[in-house]
Amino acid sequence: MHTCPNCKQSFQTELALELHLDTCAEGQLFCQVCGDRFREREATEDGWHYRCPNEDCDGDGLQEDLINVADVRTVQH
Numbered sequence: 001m002h003t004c005p006n007c008k009q010s011f012q013t014e015l016a017l018e019l020h021l022d023t024c025a026e027g028q029l030f031c032q033v034c035g036d037r038f039r040e041r042e043a044t045e046d047g048w049h050y051r052c053p054n055e056d057c058d059g060d061g062l063q064e065d066l067i068n069v070a071d072v073r074t075v076q077h
Contacts, residue, residue, distance in 0.1 A: 006039060029066050033059035037069060 002017040003010045006026035011017040021037070028040050029050075034057040042053040043066060050066050052059035059065035 006037060028069055029062075030069050031057060031059040031066055033057050033065050 001010050001012070002014050004017060004020055004024055004026070006021075006024050009020065009024075011020060024037075026039050028038075029043055030037050031052040031054065034052060034054050036052065036054050036057070038053055040050075043050045043062075050060060050062040052066060
């Protein structure tokens with residue numbers, strides 16, 4: 001079983017999980033430093049200051065190191 005780290009939905013195959021991650025509404029932010037995706041609420045405590053929730057990462061700042069996944073998709077297409 002493969003589980004989405006954002007919404008906790010389970011999938012039978014790794015491919016199904018990968019396809020789901022491209023559209024998962026729960027993985028709203030992307031860290032350009034470590035490559036992780038996570039919910040916005042995991043990256044902030046006050047709604048003003050943002051930091052990557054990955055303990056091993058120094059990424060911070062909304063629209064600096066942390067960007068909205070929808071923005072990444074727009075740029076890539």
